[in-house]
Amino acid sequence: MEIFYIDEDKHYVAIDCIIFGFDAGELKLLLLKRKFEPAKGEWSVMGGFLKREESLDEGARRILLQLTGLTDIYMEQLQSFGDVNRDPGERTISIAFWALIKVNDNDIKLAKTHGAQWVSIEKIPQLIFDHNNMVQKGLKTLRNKIVTKPIGFELLPEKFTLPQLQSLYEAINQEQMDKRNFRKRILETGLLDKMEEKEKQSSKKGAYYYMFNKEKYRLFAEMGFHFQMKAKKDSLIKGNCQV
Amino acid sequence: MEIFYIDEDKHYVAIDCIIFGFDAGELKLLLLKRKFEPAKGEWSVMGGFLKREESLDEGARRILLQLTGLTDIYMEQLQSFGDVNRDPGERTISIAFWALIKVNDNDIKLAKTHGAQWVSIEKIPQLIFDHNNMVQKGLKTLRNKIVTKPIGFELLPEKFTLPQLQSLYEAINQEQMDKRNFRKRILETGLLDKMEEKEKQSSKKGAYYYMFNKEKYRLFAEMGFHFQMKAKKDSLIKGNCQV
DNA sequence: ACAAAAGTGTTGTGCGTACACCCATGC
């Protein structure tokens, strides 16, 4: 090989992952302190360089695995970022991905060894390079996506309650919804199977657990879906998310 | 420079442009025959290699300029394609863009010198590499985008008639719409200014020209917009687009 | 005079939002 394009420039290609999680009623981002120069010690999203023998998706999965130890992560390509001076070290093109993980899945043991932390999206610090842009874009994409694909479940444990699910939607959209309307509409999709068991930590009465129905889920993921609700009258959540 | 990442792999990065146009009631794609190896002589979208000193957007604009001679083109990043063997010549990552052109703008003189041709999206040939995938994805993105941003105008000449505009929407979505509903809804956006002049080629009666209102356009482009209509009862356009 | 395309209003209904009270339990 190596015969066709010898006169063309070659570039470093990085992969950066915007990793979302949901915990304690808040949408969070997995951030870490960069461990090499340039910008060592500053906050960033997880990233790495693309290797010669891996595809973009494979690269992203490798990086997610390194950080979380998880192999089965919902992940999509976000966008490429390629301003000439975006990385002060050297000209590097970054292909950003976004991913959704279940925070409690394994407590992200590896994340700790990497010095990673979950940070509420309402308190994102200054990040290196153009990572704040990436996060912004990722958030926007997540908000759009959740309307047409029932991906909320990727952020929740296998069993969850309706109040939890609603608070997830509220956290993502930064607005409150009407309880009755939310329950009615989400249930009539047929996407949820009610369990007999109740969750009793967060209330005396207890809320029924639900699981999502995998066949319906797959169906909607392919065929399309539409779940969008207006915010409750005059109630945007205070302190709008500032990335 | 050149001090930080010396152990990492470098890659060829290509930029490929899915260029849409609208003419004679059909949505078209600007395709050309590849002029160098590998795959010389086969159909492809317009592309080129990213240079060291240009950003992704700059690269895409350079390539669009080369092919069309136009500098002011509506353009967005689509997605990156990076399978290891997608280019049989050498491992190359492609960052795809999509663009909208007014076909009659200057008759795309340069396009001809490049051996480019407008091809109806219903008759896309076999393209090299993963270019058919790119086109597929571009089409999907265009269809989604036109719901939330009034970009249809980027495909039409400065002055256009309502029947033309409707046929554009129909060509993009491959479905027919109700004339009365279409006119009513598009007019009540305030996006269109009626001219006094009529277009008289395509009918005896003649249809009034309209221009789009640039302020409203900018407003919608930022603030958001929503224009979607169900297809006319039982009338998908025959011969669904096969990419 | 007729063919061919442009232009024009009204009605019904389904979806989505607003809204308030009872229930179960732990303390």
Next chain:
DNA sequence: GCATGGGTGTACGCACAACACTTTTGT
């Protein structure tokens, strides 16, 4: 027994789809 969060049904309004006839003018 009371405080806390979970669970439930209805009514109204609006946005959207359905639908058919008249107008203009070139030939």
